[in-house]
Amino acid sequence: xxxxxxxxxxxxxxxxxxxxxxxxxxxxxxxxxxxxxxxxxxxxxxxxxxxxxxxxxxxxxxxxxxxxxxxxxxxxxxxxxxxxxxxxxxxxxxxxxxxxxxxxxxxxxxxxxxxxxxxxxxxxxxxxxxxxxxxxxxxxxxxxxxxxxxxxxxxxxxxxxxxxxxxxxxxxxxxxxxxxxxxxxxxxxxxxxxxxxxxxxxxxxxxxxxxxxxxxxxxxxxxxxxxxxxxxxxxxxxxxxxxxxxxxxxxxxxxxxxxxxxxxxxxxxxxxxxxxxxxxxxxxxxxxxxxxxxxxxxxxxxxxxxxxxxxxxxxxxxxxxxxxxxxxxxxxxxxxxxxxxxxxxxxxxxxxxxxxxxxxxxxxxxxxxxxxxxxxxxxxxxxxxxxxxxxxxxxxxxxxxxxxxxxxxxxxxxxxxxxxxxxxxxxxxxxxxxxxxxxxxxxxxxxxxxxxxxxxxxxxxxxxxxxxxxxxxxxxxxxxxxxxxxxxxxxxxxxxxxxxxxxxxxxxxxxxxxxxxxxxxxxxxxxxxxxxxxxxxxxxxxxxxxxxxxxxxxxxxxxxxxxxxxxxxxxxxxxxxxxxxxxxxxxxxxxxxxxxxxxxxxxxx
Ligand code: 6R9
Numbered sequence: 001x002x003x004x005x006x007x008x009x010x011x012x013x014x015x016x017x018x019x020x021x022x023x024x025x026x027x028x029x030x031x032x033x034x035x036x037x038x039x040x041x042x043x044x045x046x047x048x049x050x051x052x053x054x055x056x057x058x059x060x061x062x063x064x065x066x067x068x069x070x071x072x073x074x075x076x077x078x079x080x081x082x083x084x085x086x087x088x089x090x091x092x093x094x095x096x097x098x099x100x101x102x103x104x105x106x107x108x109x110x111x112x113x114x115x116x117x118x119x120x121x122x123x124x125x126x127x128x129x130x131x132x133x134x135x136x137x138x139x140x141x142x143x144x145x146x147x148x149x150x151x152x153x154x155x156x157x158x159x160x161x162x163x164x165x166x167x168x169x170x171x172x173x174x175x176x177x178x179x180x181x182x183x184x185x186x187x188x189x190x191x192x193x194x195x196x197x198x199x200x201x202x203x204x205x206x207x208x209x210x211x212x213x214x215x216x217x218x219x220x221x222x223x224x225x226x227x228x229x230x231x232x233x234x235x236x237x238x239x240x241x242x243x244x245x246x247x248x249x250x251x252x253x254x255x256x257x258x259x260x261x262x263x264x265x266x267x268x269x270x271x272x273x274x275x276x277x278x279x280x281x282x283x284x285x286x287x288x289x290x291x292x293x294x295x296x297x298x299x300x301x302x303x304x305x306x307x308x309x310x311x312x313x314x315x316x317x318x319x320x321x322x323x324x325x326x327x328x329x330x331x332x333x334x335x336x337x338x339x340x341x342x343x344x345x346x347x348x349x350x351x352x353x354x355x356x357x358x359x360x361x362x363x364x365x366x367x368x369x370x371x372x373x374x375x376x377x378x379x380x381x382x383x384x385x386x387x388x389x390x391x392x393x394x395x396x397x398x399x400x401x402x403x404x405x406x407x408x409x410x411x412x413x414x415x416x417x418x419x420x421x422x423x424x425x426x427x428x429x430x431x432x433x434x435x436x437x438x439x440x441x442x443x444x445x446x447x448x449x450x451x452x453x454x455x456x457x458x459x460x461x462x463x464x465x466x467x468x469x470x471x472x473x474x475x476x477x478x479x480x481x482x483x484x485x486x487x488x489x490x491x492x493x494x495x496x497x498x499x500x501x502x503x504x505x506x507x508x509x510x511x512x513x514x515x516x517x518x519x520x521x522x523x524x525x526x527x528x529x530x531x532x533x534x535x536x537x538x539x540x541x542x543x544x545x546x547x548x549x550x551x552x553x554x555x556x557x558x559x560x561x562x563x564x565x566x567x568x569x570x571x572x573x574x575x576x577x578x579x580x581x582x583x584x585x586x587x588x589x590x591x592x593x594x595x596x597x598x599x600x601x602x603x604x605x
Contacts, residue, residue, distance in 0.1 A: 037371050040384055040407040049273040052405045052414065059417035061446050064269050075235035078242055078264040079117060079153035082303035084233070087114035091279075091306050098282075098328050099143050101313030106143055110306070113150070115229035116143075120151025122227035124182065127203050127218070131156035131234055134180040134244065138162040138171060138189055141288060141313045144207045144220060148184045149289065149299065153242060156234030157182075158258070160244045163290030168192045169508060169559045173253050174246045175201060178453055184220065238262040244453055245292050247392040248492060248501030256453030259395045263296070264304055266396035266447035270416060271301030274388055274400045275332055276361045284310040284324065285334040291498065292392040293365055296447070297334055307332075318346035322354040329358040336366040338496040340373050340385060341527050348380045356381060361403065363388060366497030367529040368485050371409035387412050389485065391471060392499070393462065395447030399483050411482040412475075419445055423477055428465035431476075436486055439475040440468040491585045493522035495530050498563050502585060508560045509534060512552050514542040519575045519583040523568065523592055534566035535588050537575050544571040 049055055069085060070076040086092065087110040096110040108116065129135060135152040137159065139145050145161075152159040160178055162171065172194050175183065179200035185193060187209045195201060206213070207220040242261045246254040271277045275297065283302045287294035302309040312324045316339065325333065362377065362385045369387040377385040388400035389412035399421055401413035415421040420442035423431045431437045443463065452459040462469055474486040493500045502520040509518035517537040522530030536552070538544060549569040557565035576587040590597040 037409040037411075040374070040378065040409060042406050043384065043403045048276050048278065049402050049404050052402050052417075055273070055417040056415075061265055061269065061418045064265050067268075068265075070235075070238070073235075074238075076238045076261050076264075077154060077156070077233050077235055078261045078300065078304075079150045080233050081264055081268075082300060083110055083113045083117060083150055086110040086303070086306045094306070095308045096303060097143060097146065098308060098310045099313070100311075100324075100327075101142070104142070104313075108143065113146070116147040116224075117150035117154055118229050118231035119224045119227050120147045121154040121231045121233075122151075123205070123218075123220075123223040124151065124155050124157060125231075126223070126227060127182070129155065129157055129182050129203065131236065132241070133157045133182065134160055134178045135182045135184070136160040136162055136175060136178070136180040137289070138164070138166070138183060138185040138193070139207060140164045140186070141311055142207070143311075144184075145289065146299070146311070147224075148205075148220075149295075153261075154231060154233050156236045156240065158241045158244055160246075160256075161289040161295060162246075163288060163561065164189065165563060166192065166290075166561050167558055168194060170254075170561050170564075172197065174256075177246075177253065178244055178256055236261055239450065241450070243295060245295070245392050247292075248499045248504060249458070249490065251501075251503050252458075254501065254504065255455055255458055257292075257392050257449045258451045258453055259447060260450050263395045263447035264300060266445065267296050267300035268304040269418075270397040270400075271297070271305045273402060274386070274397050274416070275301055275305075275334065275363065276403055277302065277305040277307050277332060279306060281307045281331045281360075282310060282328050282358070283307050283332045283334070284312070284328070284330045286312075286316075286321070286339060287334070287336070292395070293334070293336075296396050316342065318343055318350055322351065322356065325356050325359060326354045331358050332361045332363075333359055334363045334365070336497040337364055337369045337373065338367070338528055340364060340369070340377065344373055344376045344380075345527065351380055359383060362386065365390065365397075367494050368410075374407075374409040389413070389473075389483070391473075393449045394441070394445075394469070394471075395449060396445075398441055398445070408478075408480075408482050411478070411484050413483065414481050415483075421477075421483060422468075423475060424465065424468060424470075428468060433477050433479045436474055436476045438489065439471045439473045439483065439485075440465070441471065443467060443469050491521070493520070493530050493532055495522065495525075495532055495563060496528045500532060500564050504560065505532060505534065505556060505564050505566065506583070508556050508564070509536065509552065509566075511559070512555045514538055514548060515552065517575050517583065519585055519588045520566065521585050521589045521592060531567040532564065533568040533570070533592065535570050535572050535575055537572055 065071050092111040093109050095107050096113045097108040099106045135157045137148050171192050175198050182203040184205045186207050205218045205220050209219050239260050241258050243259050244256045246256050248254050285298040287298050289295050310328045362383050364385050365388050374385050386401040388397045390397045398419050399412045399415050401407045423437040424440045425437050472489050474489050475483050477483050491502050505520045506518045509515050516539040519535045523533040525531040553565050576584040587597050
């Protein structure tokens with residue numbers, strides 16, 4: 001837990017104040033700065049969870065299973081439960097998907113979603129893709145993405161969604177590691193897929209392609225037209241793999257976090273109680289399916305609950321987002337701190353130009369939600385923004401604020417009923433309230449990851465203390481059982497809610513001909529939470545210059561991903577390293593933030 005540079009950030013009047021590092025050592029009696037915030041009262045009426053305490057005492061995930069059709073047969077398929085179950089009920093004509101971007105505006109009922117995803121399932125079957133195969137989807141958020149996603153699950157294959165923003169290096173790493181056999185993408189994005197270097201990749205299905213295709217390439221539209229809208233679903237075991245999300249750690253390449261069909265129980269129930277979804281809701285989750293929030297809560301939770309899901313393509317702008325809320329009469333809105341901070345930055349006046357009166361419930365995930373933002377939200381929208389905490393690996397929300405709960409701004413809330421969260425030390429001892437330590441969860445829970453693709457040792461690291469999942473976050477719990485986020489224990493950077501592994505960026509940087517060594521850290525930023533800062537030692541013969549900085553930045557942007565490119569670069573003659581040659585990121589961070597560097601005994605002089 002000795003990790004300088006773990007800071008508590010407070011956003012006050014738009015400026016960031018770093019109020020000191022929390023190294024886990026005793027500082028006050030209990031070693032932490034406990035934040036005092038003015039609690040916000042519970043919302044009394046109209047939510048699915050009437051009493052948090054009562055539910056926490058009585059609830060069991062076992063009871064939820066009985067609500068699904070497979071409870072009797074044991075045969076499951078999450079896509080069936082999300083779509084077909086409603087399509088075949090009196091909700092068949094209910095709108096499942098409202099899609100729009102600058103060119104398109106479409107809507108699909110549950111019945112139509114069933115047909116479209118059936119068709120895609122048939123397309124896969126026809127080319128011989130089925131149970132256990134990895135099918136990746138690399139394309140912008142359009143209805144075709146959702147048809148492909150669901151159709152993949154329907155034939156029992158494992159779906160792997162990728163951010164549209166990924167460049168060749170990031171795409172290659174993921175397709176290579178997962179040995180994906182099929183890819184759904186667009187002709188525009190295809191240039192970033194090194195198909196010839198991926199021997200496992202047999203089929204590329206192109207959305208919006210014109211003309212004849214080479215062998216192994218298919219036109220999505222043509223294929224979809226030729227197959228039946230009826231499909232015999234592949235019934236799988238609830239423990240069979242369903243989805244693979246690549247996410248970053250502090251070392252090594254991104255790891256493939258695998259979730260199973262059973263996760264739907266968690267998605268469904270957190271959808272009811274945390275998202276507070278009810279039959280007539282119009283729900284909008286702003287996350288892309290390349291991020292776990294965009295699948296667990298952008299696909300499963302809303303559709304398992306049978307509600308109308310809004311998907312808006314294109315880029316963020318305050319006008320566009322408020323316009324989307326107004327146009328569809330969104331009632332439940334799930335987004336991220338960076339977005340709320342940008343909306344705050346855009347000011348309150350613009351809010352008045354839109355009718356946001358339908359919005360009933362707002363939520364945020366991905367990084368710490370500043371009390372300032374919550375206060376601004378109360379003033380501006382007249383609504384509480386409910387923070388909640390979870391990770392790619394946890395598959396679903398574990399700690400949250402509920403409408404029926406008093407909310408303490410700055411706290412992530414309290415554990416979901418059925419979930420036991422604790423703060424433990426490195427030996428696995430549970431710590432009392434107000435002590436900082438490892439945020440850990442009692443294993444298992446329905447949406448817990450079941451493996452890291454082809455990397456059992458990485459998987460085991462999370463469970464190194466028997467009975468616990470170790471999140472990698474540090475936190476403390478207050479006397480009322482609310483959890484307060486303190487920081488990451490590793491070096492993982494959280495920029496605009498996206499997890500970036502410093503190692504991945506460093507590896508790309510040293511591929512550049514001018515770069516000898518690189519160390520990458522997250523630097524606090526008032527809007528993005530953190531930005532990526534790279535310290536670089538140049539090779540002999542290269543001169544530091546602004547042009548070179550720009551060139552290096554572009555190199556990462558084009559080779560890896562835009563969000564992984566360092567916003568700041570600083571050239572150094574030498575980087576601090578351990579005797580074994582590891583770059584000491586914590587020293588770089590301490591330099592950057594003017595903090596004590598801590599123990600330097602392992603540093604090479
Ligand atoms: C869903 C998601 C997980 C990491 C997590 C933590 C940070 C997420 C947070 C939060 C403070 C919250 N994080 N929610 N930090 N308050 N409410 O974000 O998954 O991309 O895997 O990131 O994000 O550090 O460990 P993922």
